[in-house]
Amino acid sequence: MHDNVVQVEQRVGNTIRDHVTPALFIRTAPVGITAWEVPDEPVPFAEAVNQDFEPFEVGTPWSRPWGTTWFHVTGSVPQDWGREGSAVQLFVDLGFSPLLPAFQAEGLAYRPDGTIIKGIEPFNRVVDVDGTSVDLYVEAASNPNMLEHFFASAPAAAAGGMAAALPGTLAPVARPHAARLGSKTTAGSEPIYTLRSLMLVERDLEVDALLADVTVLTGLMRELEPTLPRRAEILRALEAMCDTIDPDDVRGSAAAARKQLAGVLGAPAHSSAHSIVAVGHAHLDSAWLWPTRETVRKCARTFSNVLDLMDADPEFTFACSSAQQFAWVKEYYPDLFERIRVRVAEGRFVPVGGMWVESDTNMPGGEALVRQFVHGQGFFQREFGLLSREAWLPDSFGFTASLPQIARSAGTDSFLTQKMSWNDTNKMPHHTFWWEGIDGSRIFTHFPPNDTYGSDLGAADLAKAQRQYAEKGASNVSMTLFGWYDGGGGPTREMIAAARRTRDLEGSPRVTLGSPGDFFAEAKATLTRPEVWTGEMYLETHRGTYTSQARTKLGNRRSEHLLREAELWSATAAVRGLLDYPYEQLDAIWHTVLLQQFHDILPGSAIAWVHDEAEENYRRVGEELEGLIAAAQSALAGDGDATVVFNAAPVADGGVPALGASVGQEVPPAVTPVAVDGGHVLENGRISARFDAAGLLVSLVDTESGRDLVPPGEAAALLQVFRDKPVMFEAWDIDRSYANTVTELREAASIRIDGDALAVTRTHVDSEVVQRFRLAAGAHELQVETAVDWHEQEKLLKLAFPVDVRADQFASEIQFGHVMRPTFANTSWDAARFETVAHRWVHVGEPGFGVVVANASTYGHDVTRTTRDDGGTTTRIRQSLLRAPKFPDPDADQGTHVFHTTIGFAPTVLEAAAAGYRLNLPARGVRGNPANAVDPIVAVSSPSVLVESVKLAEDRSGDLVVRLYEARGSRTSVTVGLGTPFSSASRTDLLERELGEQVWGADETIGLELRPFEIATLRVRV
Structure with missing residues (x-):
């Protein structure tokens, strides 16, 4: 050598x-080409092929950004082609870039009868030709490659997600142009691709x-x-x-x-070689740098590619999550769906995840996260006769501590992600382990050790898996997901060829083509004593996703609560024979809301087109739900002129029964601000709020204890603007350095009494903020309305509440409970958690005294503490209200917003939970019959048990379904009372399947023993 x-x-x-x-x-031959450019949005095959196609030549530009051109390809295969040892194919190059293959032009090949052949992608450019002639259509999509515009260079790395494909050394370029491409109205009309090649080979x-x-x-x-x-x-x-x-x-x-x-x-490989189960995958984002309408077509391209590979290789298996994507294919490509159904029955096209979409898990509410599984698993059960055993969220941005219980109770017993490898500070210690949630539930969890959901099965990826696998010595098997990703495409023949050659190869891990079930069965059998990770899996990056695109987040929060009300009152009216339950309409609304919880929509990291569409969907959903609520409440209240006040919160509010309605009970009015000593005061007998001459909240006193919540020399509800220029991913990240530059808005442009509110106007550069402070009679909390006309760039707006409380930890509401996080940073894990997520409330407290800051649409928070010169401790709670990233949406968060916050006194987390419900589910006054007080449909005996959902059963049986949970974090005994006669009741899982453990007859008391944060679902036959 x-x-x-x-x-x-x-x-x-x-x-x-x-x-x-x-x-x-060996040889090439020309084909005939004609083309038709679609004037606007994509059209079905049957409509396209009936258009007038014009002659088209290779080398000609085609289609504007987000456009579609149909090519009709005809020709004859030369007679001496296709001898043994060769294959005849149509080779297509739509003008592909070698960079980021799933983010650019794509095509879908059809036969003349409309059946789909396969997708055409930058690294999957050929269509096999059978017979002596060619006659097919290619639907070509001119999707702009926004990432190619955004970065100076980017290798087509076969690695999971954007970070691997775009290393930190890359320089951002041409961002305004890239961002303009994110909307049809600003993307331009000039062609962005040129047909480079279309020929027989x-x-x-x-x-x-x-x-x-x-x-x-x-x-x-x-x-x-x-x-x-x-x-x-x-x-x-x-x-x-x-x-x-x-x-x-x-x-x-x-x-x-x-x-x-x-x-x-x-x-052959060494006996100690690492074993890898290779599962075909195509992590296909349901929206991101493309709209959902394009995802529908991406599904057809990717899934047809997969079916083509399955025809060629009987051992190839593909895992696909997201019931929504299957549902799209069923609706728009029914023939393709039937082909998928056959492969699902064979166990080769494997539905995983059990969710409607691969959702974010930080921000969806508890019931919404449950419904992700209810609707996802329901679809899989109806269409394929199976339930997914694997929860599957490879790319979501951190994982709530509620997820193990929810996933286990929804029929899954295993969980997969790789996203925690993106941590910027600390390395997760395990790859295969038990993950334990806030209630003690555990789910068997795996992180592919090559840190990707899109391997190419190349030697570097395989070696990385073997090198990094953390459970060496205890187990020796991991899973890898292979295929082009994010924008779809999926596995290729080259990847399968690599798998074949590394099945048993010296120096390499052993690679076996298999299914997720194959891997988890082997891992559970070999790893007999897995380690345990307890609590949330906080992702140490993408902290800005708790705040970006505030309108999308408001739409989500409001939709969740409107759905709660619509289901509660519709179910109450239905079981009392007053109206028919609107099953189909509610299902359709849920599907919209669940889709928009996808991990690049709700987090605010998609293009403008996606968020514009989301906001319109939320507007439409809101109108529909308000109509359902009004119809149900009208049926319950009856005809009359009395005020019937409906309360959908699971806690009493101002004497209104929980989950019921009372007659003659008015919604409490607000007290009037009073001008005193150069400032203003709001008092209601429980709270006294004092504002100085600049309109700053300088005192908030609990009149019962006399304790002032605001520390000496501080101001609460203080607006702060920070420079917000993350190093890498603008819409995704908030870097630690943001805190180094802050401007506090302490000067007032105007202060006035506006009806029942004290209105204070402040300005910053091109933006204006009007804060309105209100205090309702008898209320526990001061209301803070913050109306912002926002025109900043790369800035972060926070609302700060310094409080005179010494707290080592703060409680943040999550789904079905809360988590405790430290207010200090002793470790690198603490320090990395400098921006956190909470749902409706954050609570800090000392024994017997506490403070709650509740919100109606905000998720991002930070809570810290400092020691004052007087020896006291100031704990600072800040809500992140707005950001202004330029990519991928240059107009993100621009314009007007209204935020609703309350701050008040709450000795415990239960009072904090009540404040969160009061703000998000205010009582509604309806005109009705004074004889029609609406008794609660459900009542519970323990204040720590909250009713999360009341609905009718998914199977349309008319059974009443009640979901409740223990909210304090303590073992609790509770009885459940029902405001309707029933024949029997039973405990079920989240999919409303009988557990067979607890059943009650009509004359029996429904009693439950709940562990801390346990969710309980009851099915009641009425």
């Missing part, structure tokens, strides 16, 4: 580049196999230590291959060249 290893490697590379690759196609299968052999061996050689004999053997074989290849007759010498490699390819 040549002594110069580097020279030999270069020789191999040159041989492949200059001789072998050019010999892949004859592929040499032996040369194709040689390329696959060399790719695997050169990759493996680079991963081996230079001193290992195995590396030298591979290098020698590759050099012999180069000697054997005849540059003047590559095809004639390819078989002999492959024989030179057969020995090293046939050497």
Whole structure:
């Protein structure tokens, strides 16, 4: 062997580049091309093929950004083509870039009868041709490659997600242009692609196999230590291959060249080699840098590619999450869906996740997260006769501590993600382990150790998995997901060829094509004592997603609470025979809301088109739900002129019964502000709020204890503006450095009494903020309305509440409970958690005294503490209200917003929970019959047990379903009373399936023993 290893490697590379690759196609032949450009939005096949197609030539530009052009391709296969050892294919290059293959032009090939053949992607450019002629249509989508515009260069890295594909050394360029492409109205009308190639090719299968052999061996050689004999053997074989290849007759010498490699390819792996179960995947974002309408087409392209591979390889298995994507295919591509159904029955096209979409898990409310599984698993059960066993969220931005209980109670027993490998400070200690939630539920969890959901099964990825696997010695198996990702595409024949060659190869992990179930069965059998991770899995990046796109977040929060009301009052009226329950309408609304909880929509990290559509959907959903609520309440209240006050909160408010309504009970009015001593005061007998001459809240006193919540010299409800220029991902990240520059808005442009509110106007550069402070009679909290006309760029607006409380921890509401987080930073884990998520409230307290800050649409918070000169402690609670990132939406958060916050006294987390409900579910006054007081449909005996949902059963049986949970974090006994006669009641899982553990007859008291934060679902036959 040549002594110069580097020279030999270069020789191999040159041989492949200059001789072998050019010999892949034996011959080419032209085809006839005609085209029709769709005037606006995409149209179905049947409509497209009936249009007037015009002659089209290779080298001609086609379609504007977000446009569609249909190509009709015809031709004859030359008679001497397709001999043994070759394949005839149509080769398509729509003008592809080698960068980021799932983010650009794509195509879908159809037969003349409208059946789908396969997708056409940048790294999957061929369509097999059977017979002697070609007659097919290609629906070509000119989707702009926004990331290519945004970054100066970006390798097409086969790694999970944007971080791997876009290393930190890349320089942002042309951001305004990239961002303009995110909306149809600003993207322009000039073509952005040129048809580069459309022709028949004859592929040499032996040369194709040689390329696959060399790719695997050169990759493996680079991963081996230079001193290992195995590396030298591979290098020698590759050099012999180069000697054997005849540059003047590559095809004639390819078989002999492959024989030179057969020995090293046939050497078996070591007995201790890591075992990898390789699962085909295509992590397809339901929206991101493209709208949902394009995701529908991406599903067809990707899934047809997968089916094409399954036809060619009987062992290939593909895992697909998101019932929504299956539902889209069923609706828009029914023939394709039926082909998928066949493969699902075979166990090869595997529905995973059990959710409607791969949602965010930080911000969806508890019931919404449950419904992700209810609707996802329900779809899988109806359409395929199965339930997913694997919860599957490879790319969501951190994971709530409520998820183990929810996922387990929804039929899954395993969980997969890789996103925690993105942590910017601390490394997660395990790859396969038990994850324990706030209630004690555990779910078997796996992180693919190659840190990706889009492997190419190359040697570098496989070696990384073996090198990084944390459970070495205890277990030796991991899973890898392979296929082009984010924008879809999925696995390729080249990837499967790599898997075949690494099934049992010395120096490499053993790779087996398999299913998620195959992996989890082996992992559970071999890892007999997994380690345990307890509590939330906080992602140490993407902290800005709790705040970006405030309108989308407001729409989500409001929709969730309107759905609660619509279901509660509709169910109450239905079981009392007053109206029919609107099953179908509620299902459709839930599907819209659940889709928009996808992990690039609700977090605010999608293009303008996506968020514009989301806001319109929320507006429509709001109108529909208000109509349902009004109809149900009208039926319950009856005809009359009395005020019937309906309360949908699970806690009493101003004497209104929980989950019921009373007659003659008015919604409490607000007290009037009073001007005193150069400032203003709001008092209601419980709270006294004092504002100074600048309109700053400088005192908030609990009149019973006399304790002032505001620390000396501080101001609460203080507006702060920070510079917000994250190093990498603008809409996603808030970097720690944001806190280094702050402007406090202490000066008032005006202060006035506006009806029942004290209105204070402040300005900052081009923005204006009007804060209105109100205090209702008898209320526990001061109301703060913050109306913002926001025109800043790359700024962060926070609302700060310093409080005179010494607290080591603060409680943040999450789904079905709360988590405790430290107010200090002793460790790197503490320090990395500098921006956190909470739902309706945050609570800090000392024994017997506490403070709640509640919100109606805000998720991002930070809570810290400092010691004052007087020895006291100031704990500072801040809500993150608005951001102003430029990418991917340059107008993110621009314009008007209204935020609702309350601050008040709450000794415990239960009082804090009550404040959150009061703000988000205010009582409604309806005109009705004074004889029609509406008794609660559900009542519970314990103040720590809250009713989360009241609805009718998913199976349309008319059974009443009640979901409740323990909210304090303590073991509790509770009885449940029902405001309607019933024949029996039973405990179910979240999918409303009988557990067989607890059943009650009509004359029995429904009693439950709940562990801390336990969720209980009751099914009642009325």
